[in-house]
Amino acid sequence: xxxxxxxxxxxxxxxxxxxxxxxxxxxxxxxxxxxxxxxxxxxxxxxxxxxxxxxxxxxxxxxxxxxxxxxxxxxxxxxxxxxxxxxxxxxxxxxxxxxxxxxxxxxxxxxxxxxxxxxxxxxxxxxxxxxxxxxxxxxxxxxxxxxxxxxxxxxxxxxxxxxxxxxxxxxxxxxxxxxxxxxxxxxxxxxxxxxxxxxxxxxxxxxxxxxxxxxxxxxx
Numbered sequence: 767x768x769x770x771x772x773x774x775x776x777x778x779x780x781x782x783x784x785x786x787x788x789x790x791x792x793x794x795x796x797x798x799x800x801x802x803x804x805x806x807x808x809x810x811x812x813x814x815x816x817x818x819x820x821x822x823x824x825x826x827x828x829x830x831x832x833x834x835x836x837x838x839x840x841x842x843x844x845x846x847x848x849x850x851x852x853x854x855x856x857x858x859x860x861x862x863x864x865x866x867x868x869x870x871x872x873x874x875x876x877x878x879x880x881x882x883x884x885x886x887x888x889x890x891x892x893x894x895x896x897x898x899x900x901x902x903x904x905x906x907x908x909x910x911x912x913x914x915x916x917x918x919x920x921x922x923x924x925x926x927x928x929x930x931x932x933x934x935x936x937x938x939x940x941x942x943x944x945x946x947x948x949x950x951x952x953x954x955x956x957x958x959x960x961x962x963x964x965x966x967x968x969x970x971x972x973x974x975x976x977x978x979x980x981x982x983x984x985x986x
Contacts, residue, residue: 822849837864855919867891913981926985
């Protein structure tokens with residue numbers, strides 16, 4: 767019998783997910799937890815599930831830390847994140863932490879079931895078309911209690927260095943001199959940084975750095 771666990775603090779959303787997931791296959795058993803500690807108790811008492819669906823914005827714990835704990839404690843158990851925070855850096859970070867999928871809460875019921883079946887089949891689910899045209903003051907980001915390394919959101923070391931020097935207010939020419947690169951190469955790296963962050967300009971990139979709490983200590 768298929769066993770699923772929904773970890774979601776909002777009762778209305780949680781109950782809706784439980785009812786919907788009951789349609790994944792006949793006889794599917796769907797349990798629910800309103801917080802991370804309760805979820806751990808369920809897993810400790812009942813053993814591993816076929817899939818855990820985890821909300822990122824849970825009370826009392828950083829969502830990324832919770833995902834990391836589940837992946838370390840139950841390495842063979844698939845975990846899919848279901849979240850309203852569906853920007854590209856968040857999706858990248860979630861998958862880099864070992865999630866088997868990222869399912870936006872904006873999905874229809876049919877699309878969510880299709881994504882869940884994809885994960886249950888042993889595949890990694892990543893939504894298509896999830897690249898923001900820009901990052902503005904209304905863009906939501908998940909809560910994070912610790913700094914985020916550039917590689918966790920999909921930046922290479924060199925891209926992280928370029929972004930770090932942008933944050934210091936350096937021009938492309940100054941960055942090129944600092945890193946021993948041509949100015950054209952710096953522009954290529956800057957364009958790649960903007961794409962990863964889902965932004966269109968330096969100003970928006972600086973907003974993204976502040977919002978995600980990017981820590982550049984590891985890139986130099």
